[in-house]
Amino acid sequence: MTVVKSLPLRSEVNIDETWNLQDLFTSEEEYKTALVDLEKKVDSFCNQFKGNIKDAHSAEETLTGYAEIYEKFVPLGTYANLAYSTDQTDSDAQMRSAKFGSVSANLSSKLSFVDSELLELPVEILEGAMKNSSEFGHYLNKLIRRKPHQLHPEVEKTLAAYSSSFAGPYELYNTTKMVDLSFEDFEVNGKKYPLSYVLFEGDWEAETDTDIRREAFKSFSSQLKNYQHTTAKTYDMKLQTEKTTSDLRGFENIFDSLLFGQEVDQSLYNRQIDLIMSELAPHMRKYAKLLQDVHGLKEMTFADLKIPLDPSYEPKITIEESKKYMNDALAIMGEDYLNMVNRSFDERWIDFAQNKGKSTGAFCSSPYGAHPYILISWSSRMNEVFVLAHELGHAGHFYNAHKKQNVFNSRPSLYFIEAPSTMNEMLMANHLLKNSDDPKFKRWVISSIVARTYYHNFVTHLLEAAYQRKVYERVDAGNNVNAGILNELKRGVLEEFWGDAVEITPGAELTWMRQPHYYMGLYPYTYSAGLTISTQVSKRILEEGEPAVAEWLEVLQAGGTKSPVELAQMAGVDITTEKPLRDTIAYIGELVDELVKLTAEIDAVSVK
Numbered sequence: 001m002t003v004v005k006s007l008p009l010r011s012e013v014n015i016d017e018t019w020n021l022q023d024l025f026t027s028e029e030e031y032k033t034a035l036v037d038l039e040k041k042v043d044s045f046c047n048q049f050k051g052n053i054k055d056a057h058s059a060e061e062t063l064t065g066y067a068e069i070y071e072k073f074v075p076l077g078t079y080a081n082l083a084y085s086t087d088q089t090d091s092d093a094q095m096r097s098a099k100f101g102s103v104s105a106n107l108s109s110k111l112s113f114v115d116s117e118l119l120e121l122p123v124e125i126l127e128g129a130m131k132n133s134s135e136f137g138h139y140l141n142k143l144i145r146r147k148p149h150q151l152h153p154e155v156e157k158t159l160a161a162y163s164s165s166f167a168g169p170y171e172l173y174n175t176t177k178m179v180d181l182s183f184e185d186f187e188v189n190g191k192k193y194p195l196s197y198v199l200f201e202g203d204w205e206a207e208t209d210t211d212i213r214r215e216a217f218k219s220f221s222s223q224l225k226n227y228q229h230t231t232a233k234t235y236d237m238k239l240q241t242e243k244t245t246s247d248l249r250g251f252e253n254i255f256d257s258l259l260f261g262q263e264v265d266q267s268l269y270n271r272q273i274d275l276i277m278s279e280l281a282p283h284m285r286k287y288a289k290l291l292q293d294v295h296g297l298k299e300m301t302f303a304d305l306k307i308p309l310d311p312s313y314e315p316k317i318t319i320e321e322s323k324k325y326m327n328d329a330l331a332i333m334g335e336d337y338l339n340m341v342n343r344s345f346d347e348r349w350i351d352f353a354q355n356k357g358k359s360t361g362a363f364c365s366s367p368y369g370a371h372p373y374i375l376i377s378w379s380s381r382m383n384e385v386f387v388l389a390h391e392l393g394h395a396g397h398f399y400n401a402h403k404k405q406n407v408f409n410s411r412p413s414l415y416f417i418e419a420p421s422t423m424n425e426m427l428m429a430n431h432l433l434k435n436s437d438d439p440k441f442k443r444w445v446i447s448s449i450v451a452r453t454y455y456h457n458f459v460t461h462l463l464e465a466a467y468q469r470k471v472y473e474r475v476d477a478g479n480n481v482n483a484g485i486l487n488e489l490k491r492g493v494l495e496e497f498w499g500d501a502v503e504i505t506p507g508a509e510l511t512w513m514r515q516p517h518y519y520m521g522l523y524p525y526t527y528s529a530g531l532t533i534s535t536q537v538s539k540r541i542l543e544e545g546e547p548a549v550a551e552w553l554e555v556l557q558a559g560g561t562k563s564p565v566e567l568a569q570m571a572g573v574d575i576t577t578e579k580p581l582r583d584t585i586a587y588i589g590e591l592v593d594e595l596v597k598l599t600a601e602i603d604a605v606s607v608k
């Protein structure tokens with residue numbers, strides 16, 4: 001059983017386990033001065049260029065100035081947001097982030113003339129400028145693509161001025177979740193246990209004592225439920241804004257509107273959801289059955305899905321030890337990549353601390369012109385090596401892209417975002433498997449890939465995607481949603497996927513409340529899309545070694561200059577067909593079968 005302490009305050013954590021935001025600004029003063037400077041710079045930029053974009057030459061000049069401003073913008077936003085993410089109860093950080101939001105909306109509104117004026121130029125001029133500019137050709141190409149959906153310059157300006165209000169639902173969601181929502185201790189057999197979002201998702205969900213685990217789930221869900229109506233209303237606001245935007249910009253439907261920026265069509269989107277819902281489900285039900293057998297559970301419930309297959313084999317690991325694992329597993333990526341990995345530890349790019357008010361989960365923020373930052377809440381469980389490898393995958397992606405691309409070109413479509421991160425998880429797994437013949441260790445590694453990597457990307461986020469598609473279908477038909485409807489849709493998807501294998505216990509339907517991704521458009525399905533690509537490429541790396549790595553590094557360096565289909569193509573994967581996804585699902589099936597086999601072997605030995 002896990003011994004859980006309640007979380008310390010941010011002010012009490014060890015500074016070595018925090019990231020160093022001083023690499024962005026050495027002091028609050030410096031940050032404030034930079035913000036004021038930026039406002040001045042934007043004003044003088046507007047004076048110089050507004051109304052003057054007339055031809056290819058002035059277009060190029062304007063974009064050069066625009067890029068400089070953008071580069072100053074990025075670290076300011078990163079600083080404000082990252083400081084807030086490590087302690088959302090810190091009112092100074094909250095105010096700083098809010099203030100940055102309004103300043104940034106104001107500046108975006110002022111700067112909206114750039115795209116508007118460029119788009120008012122005749123297409124021939126734009127295309128000419130595009131062909132002649134090695135620096136901004138790609139930016140202009142994307143702009144031309146947007147032309148049919150661009151609104152009148154004054155409308156664009158007004159919409160940009162409201163951008164921080166449009167971000168309102170996401171902020172409200174976070175405030176409810178991270179600030180207002182608090183949990184009382186729960187009690188099992190006369191003993192009390194502390195509860196919070198981080199503790200629930202980091203510890204209790206995987207607790208092996210069934211009574212404690214299920215009680216934690218019950219207690220967690222009942223507190224979530226108290227906020228379901230506020231959260232649903234907040235979400236509905238977001239959805240209606242997206243629907244209005246889609247209509248105003250003349251998209252046929254909300255899906256086309258949301259996929260537009262991802263540069264993929266609905267067939268790629270729908271394929272991930274349809275194939276995984278139908279073809280992965282049998283494999284995952286088999287996995288659930290295995291968990292149930294191994295743990296001797298009378299019934300398998302939704303609250304039991306996160307227990308480790310072999311709780312007696314969950315090695316603990318220190319931060320220092322994790323560094324060695326990263327070095328060994330990612331060595332194949334080459335010296336430069338490894339150098340970045342080591343710097344991330346040595347120069348405090350990573351925030352490991354667990355504290356009150358910190359964002360849940362893990363993420364990597366990669367500001368252009370600075371080094372990446374990684375947020376994680378280190379639990380000392382061995383499987384944190386996968387979380388860390390994942391986030392370092394994002395870091396390595398932008399570290400490479402930023403070296404080769406300008407500020408406008410470094411970020412690829414969301415569809416591709418999770419490919420480099422999940423690639424590192426696969427590399428970690430391959431490394432661990434290669435270095436041990438111990439069946440218990442092998443089973444631990446494979447179950448980490450199945451229960452963590454694939455579960456997270458192909459189950460958790462995919463089921464969110466399947467639910468989200470149903471939500472958007474309703475909204476696109478002109479309807480609203482409320483807590484009752486969302487609960488029903490979520491429950492329906494869970495039941496469809498798990499069938500008879502897992503009982504969808506009361507409270508499971510509230511899982512939609514736990515995911516901030518719903519405020520980021522069609523994000524959830526992209527996890528499985530990225531992992532499909534990385535599964536296929538990691539197999540190539542395993543078989544071919546160096547040449548496959550070199551191609552992958554080129555893909556990372558291409559940043560946002562290619563579409564997802566082209567990026568995958570560069571790495572030898574054709575995602576215009578079903579094959580990579582089918583192969584990946586079949587591979588997950590093989591891994592589950594391997595777990596069943598290893599479990600039988602291990603049991604046979606322990607019986608003797």
Ligand SMILES: [Zn+2]
Pocket residue numbers: 390394418421
């Ligand atoms: Zn990620």
